[in-house]
Amino acid sequence: xxxxxxxxxxxxxxxxxxxxxxxxxxxxxxxxxxxxxxxxxxxxxxxxxxxxxxxxxxxxxxxxxxxxxxxxxxxxxxxxxxxxxxxxxxxxxxxxxxxxxxxxxxxxxxxxxxxxxxxxxxxxxxxxxxxxxxxxxxxxxxxxxxxxxxxxxxxxxxxxxxxxxxxxxxxxxxxxxxxxxxxxxxxxxxxxxxxxxxxxxxxxxxxxxxxxxxxxxxxxxxxxxxxxxxxxxxxxxxxxxxxxxxxxxxxxxxxxxxxxxxxxxxxxxxxxxxxxxxxxxxxxxxxxxxxxxxxxxxxxxxxxxxxxxxxxxxxxxxxxxxxxxxxxxxxxxxxxxxxxxxxxxxxxxxxxxxxxxxxxxxxxxxxxxxxxxxxxxxxxxxxxxxxxxxxxxxxxxxxxxxxxxxxxxxxxxxxxxxxxxxxxxxxxxxxxxxxxxxxxxxxxxxxxxxxxxxxxxxxxxxxxxxxxxxxxxxxxxxxxxxxxxxxxxxxxxxxxx
Amino acid sequence: xxxxxxxxxxxxxxxxxxxxxxxxxxxxxxxxxxxxxxxxxxxxxxxxxxxxxxxxxxxxxxxxxxxxxxxxxxxxxxxxxxxxxxxxxxxxxxxxxxxxxxxxxxxxxxxxxxxxxxxxxxxxxxxxxxxxxxxxxxxxxxxxxxxxxxxxxxxxxxxxxxxxxxxxxxxxxxxxxxxxxxxxxxxxxxxxxxxxxxxxxxxxxxxxxxxxxxxxxxxxxxxxxxxxxxxxxxxxxxxxxxxxxxxxxxxxxxxxxxxxxxxxxxxxxxxxxxxxxxxxxxxxxxxxxxxxxxxxxxxxxxxxxxxxxxxxxxxxxxxxxxxxxxxxxxxxxxxxxxxxxxxxxxxxxxxxxxxxxxxxxxxxxxxxxxxxxxxxxxxxxxxxxxxxxxxxxxxxxxxxxxxxxxxxxxxxxxxxxxxxxxxxxxxxxxxxxxxxxxxxxxxxxxxxxxxxxxxxxxxxxxxxxxxxxxxxxxxxxxxxxxxxxxxxxxxxxxxxx
Numbered sequence: 001x002x003x004x005x006x007x008x009x010x011x012x013x014x015x016x017x018x019x020x021x022x023x024x025x026x027x028x029x030x031x032x033x034x035x036x037x038x039x040x041x042x043x044x045x046x047x048x049x050x051x052x053x054x055x056x057x058x059x060x061x062x063x064x065x066x067x068x069x070x071x072x073x074x075x076x077x078x079x080x081x082x083x084x085x086x087x088x089x090x091x092x093x094x095x096x097x098x099x100x101x102x103x104x105x106x107x108x109x110x111x112x113x114x115x116x117x118x119x120x121x122x123x124x125x126x127x128x129x130x131x132x133x134x135x136x137x138x139x140x141x142x143x144x145x146x147x148x149x150x151x152x153x154x155x156x157x158x159x160x161x162x163x164x165x166x167x168x169x170x171x172x173x174x175x176x177x178x179x180x181x182x183x184x185x186x187x188x189x190x191x192x193x194x195x196x197x198x199x200x201x202x203x204x205x206x207x208x209x210x211x212x213x214x215x216x217x218x219x220x221x222x223x224x225x226x227x228x229x230x231x232x233x234x235x236x237x238x239x240x241x242x243x244x245x246x247x248x249x250x251x252x253x254x255x256x257x258x259x260x261x262x263x264x265x266x267x268x269x270x271x272x273x274x275x276x277x278x279x280x281x282x283x284x285x286x287x288x289x290x291x292x293x294x295x296x297x298x299x300x301x302x303x304x305x306x307x308x309x310x311x312x313x314x315x316x317x318x319x320x321x322x323x324x325x326x327x328x329x330x331x332x333x334x335x336x337x338x339x340x341x342x343x344x345x346x347x348x349x350x351x352x353x354x355x356x357x358x359x360x361x362x363x364x365x366x367x368x369x370x371x372x373x374x375x376x377x378x379x380x381x382x383x384x385x386x387x388x389x390x391x392x393x394x395x396x397x398x399x400x401x402x403x404x405x406x407x408x409x410x411x412x413x414x415x416x417x418x419x420x421x422x423x424x425x426x427x428x429x430x431x432x433x434x435x436x437x438x439x440x441x442x443x444x445x446x447x448x449x450x451x452x453x454x455x456x457x458x459x460x461x462x463x464x465x466x467x468x469x470x471x472x473x474x475x476x477x478x479x480x481x482x483x484x485x486x487x488x489x490x491x492x493x494x495x496x497x
Numbered sequence: 498x499x500x501x502x503x504x505x506x507x508x509x510x511x512x513x514x515x516x517x518x519x520x521x522x523x524x525x526x527x528x529x530x531x532x533x534x535x536x537x538x539x540x541x542x543x544x545x546x547x548x549x550x551x552x553x554x555x556x557x558x559x560x561x562x563x564x565x566x567x568x569x570x571x572x573x574x575x576x577x578x579x580x581x582x583x584x585x586x587x588x589x590x591x592x593x594x595x596x597x598x599x600x601x602x603x604x605x606x607x608x609x610x611x612x613x614x615x616x617x618x619x620x621x622x623x624x625x626x627x628x629x630x631x632x633x634x635x636x637x638x639x640x641x642x643x644x645x646x647x648x649x650x651x652x653x654x655x656x657x658x659x660x661x662x663x664x665x666x667x668x669x670x671x672x673x674x675x676x677x678x679x680x681x682x683x684x685x686x687x688x689x690x691x692x693x694x695x696x697x698x699x700x701x702x703x704x705x706x707x708x709x710x711x712x713x714x715x716x717x718x719x720x721x722x723x724x725x726x727x728x729x730x731x732x733x734x735x736x737x738x739x740x741x742x743x744x745x746x747x748x749x750x751x752x753x754x755x756x757x758x759x760x761x762x763x764x765x766x767x768x769x770x771x772x773x774x775x776x777x778x779x780x781x782x783x784x785x786x787x788x789x790x791x792x793x794x795x796x797x798x799x800x801x802x803x804x805x806x807x808x809x810x811x812x813x814x815x816x817x818x819x820x821x822x823x824x825x826x827x828x829x830x831x832x833x834x835x836x837x838x839x840x841x842x843x844x845x846x847x848x849x850x851x852x853x854x855x856x857x858x859x860x861x862x863x864x865x866x867x868x869x870x871x872x873x874x875x876x877x878x879x880x881x882x883x884x885x886x887x888x889x890x891x892x893x894x895x896x897x898x899x900x901x902x903x904x905x906x907x908x909x910x911x912x913x914x915x916x917x918x919x920x921x922x923x924x925x926x927x928x929x930x931x932x933x934x935x936x937x938x939x940x941x942x943x944x945x946x947x948x949x950x951x952x953x954x955x956x957x958x959x960x961x962x963x964x965x966x967x968x969x970x971x972x973x974x975x976x977x978x979x980x981x982x983x984x985x986x987x988x989x990x991x992x993x994x
Binding site for chain 2: 015016020021024027028030031032063064067068069070082084085086102103104105106107108110111112113125126127128129131134136137138140142143146149150153154156157158160161162179182183186187188189193198199201202205209210211213214227230231234281282283286287289290293296297298311312315316319320321322323324325326338339340341342347348349350351352355356358359361362363364365366367368369370371448471472476
């Protein structure tokens with residue numbers, strides 16, 4: 001008889017029942033060729049004695065094996081490994097595989113996705129976090145949203161199935177977004193131009209997926225929203241980086257590039273540029289529209305925080321102008337409510353939306369339709385619009401307060417403009433104050449912040465980060481600015497001495 | 498003076514304020530070259546008269562244009578279009594672009610995603626829907642889930658940021674799933690082997706994305722889960738279809754294929770095969786494990802409804818055996834709770850999970866972390882496990898009842914096996930009863946059902962569909978079977994006569 005006690009090594013404290021451990025262990029012995037097809041097992045009584053378990057436990061294990069065709073009962077002869085199983089050359093006992101283990105490395109090669117820079121603290125639990133521009137979820141109409149969301153769970157399967165009928169997402173939400181875009185941005189679209197995605201990120205991913213292939217080139221700003229760059233590169237495109245100055249992206253440069261070669265795509269954030277928050281000037285905007293049409297250049301216009309503008313009137317999107325169906329407009333509800341509510345949208349010509357809907361279904365077959373329906377209700381009741389107005393008022397105050405604190409505490413060590421909108425300021429540190437060191441020290445004082453290398457690209461080092469003010473209350477701001485002040489003063493003393 | 502009244506065509510009943518309509522209209526006139534840079538606008542008084550609006554409305558419109566640098570004020574001369582704007586050759590009035598319109602067709606070419614077959618009713622509102630295997634969301638512990646979910650919304654931004662720290666998804670949920678997989682399937686994995694996705698679909702999409710390139714070949718069952726086929730094809734792979742019989746996929750055939758060429762991937766549903774619900778026999782399973790190792794064949798094992806098994810013991814996943822880190826195991830929480838809760842997971846070697854996490858962030862930057870945390874609580878409290886036990890009991894009864902009704906009502910016209918688990922039966926109609934006609938008639942009687950062509954592939958026509966019983970109560974079943982009976986009898990009479 002095989003040394004089952006050693007081979008099976010049962011763990012009585014495991015949450016896996018012992019009978020299952022026996023059954024799984026025996027399967028492994030069969031699989032690894034130690035027990036051959038047709039060979040007999042000890043009787044349940046013998047096995048129980050050897051393993052020092054109750055006989056019923058062994059019987060249960062044998063029943064499991066039996067029900068799965070691993071073993072068969074021979075009348076008056078006992079139990080044997082099914083002779084129908086294929087023969088395997090036995091290995092030595094030493095090489096018995098680690099039972100049920102998953103290795104660290106895959107047994108095949110696969111595509112590497114490239115680095116991902118953490119934007120959040122790992123492991124530690126900081127007291128404070130400086131994010132790159134989140135809304136304050138604490139003021140969002142979550143109770144109202146959840147009430148409706150729960151109510152929709154009580155619908156019958158039939159009622160839900162009807163909701164699922166359109167692969168572009170909830171019909172009611174798409175109607176609501178089309179109406180909202182028309183009211184707020186003069187974007188004259190209807191449901192068939194709108195597709196719901198899991199956040200603006202997924203909309204960018206899908207549009208890029210349909211426009212880029214291996215070897216494509218994509219025009220992006222320098223600096224640019226890094227997560228968009230990652231997408232384009234992952235899809236096999238190479239980037240042409242076009243400088244962004246105080247008037248936005250250099251449109252003449254785009255024109256010159258387009259004369260030489262045909263890029264597959266321009267990705268642009270004209271309103272509150274990410275990360276710098278600058279707005280594309282009216283003359284550049286007009287030139288850009290002209291050259292989009294001249295060069296038939298497809299554009300992703302990322303307008304992630306249009307609704308949060310603190311100046312007189314927000315600049316209208318490119319999508320509102322005459323662009324010959326070449327602008328794919330991307331927006332986000334996550335920025336309106338809470339970053340954990342992953343709902344965004346893509347606006348595009350109908351043929352593009354139709355194909356993108358197929359892609360959406362491949363990635364996320366149905367979407368969270370009940371959440372989408374509940375969000376539609378937020379628009380219908382006006383709660384969304386009220387919440388945005390309330391947020392704009394609050395965030396404007398927070399922006400003013402935060403920028404004032406920042407200027408007071410360390411105005412000589414940093415450079416920043418008061419952002420015209422959005423949820424973050426783009427703050428460049430003088431080079432005597434290198435961010436990696438400051439971020440590391442900040443972590444020790446309980447503040448997680450970016451060390452800035454998220455925004456560096458190739459040869460360009462910014463020593464800058466986005467400081468999200470919208471989610472911070474007065475006390476959090478005060479504490480964060482105090483830490484930054486302390487650390488830059490300390491760094492300053494160190495470099496003076 | 499230009500005929501502004503005609504050019505601007507204001508709509509007083511629009512939800513867009515009139516002053517904005519004026520401002521947007523003037524922008525369009527500037528953009529289209531009808532109003533040239535440097536040209537003067539009528540005074541607000543003159544414009545008000547012409548447009549028959551209050552002067553204040555025109556002033557508001559001019560202010561908006563001014564704040565966006567479209568126009569400038571010349572002291573004592575009036576208001577003119579900014580001379581800094583680029584000159585555009587004027588078009589005739591006739592070609593004034595439709596203001597703010599989005600066309601039906603994109604102004605660029607893009608990748609077509611291929612057809613998508615609707616699985617839900619569009620337009621009409623049927624009384625009854627026969628889905629392809631949904632859980633019954635009405636019995637899910639939604640109240641408990643929602644209570645926690647709402648509570649998490651009250652967390653501070655800092656507390657949330659900490660939750661976001663891992664790009665593979667909620668740490669607590671991944672721990673809970675690892676423990677659950679170990680308890681229920683003997684899958685000895687830990688958090689670092691688990692990635693949270695938006696449903697099993699996204700996990701398949703991501704894994705395939707990392708394994709397939711243009712020109713790859715993928716082994717799939719015939720028939721197969723069509724949505725998986727769509728993914729592989731969209732990623733540029735060609736499919737090799739391997740027959741599925743009553744013992745599951747033909748493993749010898751897979752072996753022969755692998756000897757000739759090296760496929761990039763095998764996609765398999767060994768437990769309750771989709772769509773046929775057959776289970777891979779133990780001997781084939783062993784042979785398959787051998788050849789996975791011999792040919793170093795990467796495998797996606799889709800085990801979407803493992804927990805819903807009504808026989809003695811469910812068959813263990815391939816992932817539980819010794820596969821040399823070659824099996825990527827995919828599962829779903831949507832099947833446990835409600836199809837609208839889009840949470841699934843991928844289990845794989847750590848290096849694969851790490852890269853897949855980068856891809857996950859590209860597609861959906863953060864995921865719904867609060868929902869993930871709330872789901873973790875469902876596992877911790879045991880509510881998830883209790884719910885699964887309760888569901889298995891109910892669904893087993895519903896399976897028995899449904900199959901009994903089906904056999905009674907139309908046993909001579911269809912062929913099906915009582916499925917050993919899962920939420921649907923695979924029902925083949927005799928060819929005298931073509932499904933397209935029956936589905937069309939059913940729609941008239943208020944029942945939406947698949948017409949079966951979802952499962953057809955190339956030359957193979959099944960005249961079959963999955964009938965989801967798990968989400969149907971007694972009354973719904975009775976009504977649906979009565980409609981099917983009536984329609985097949987009618988079809989029978991027609992073909993007899």
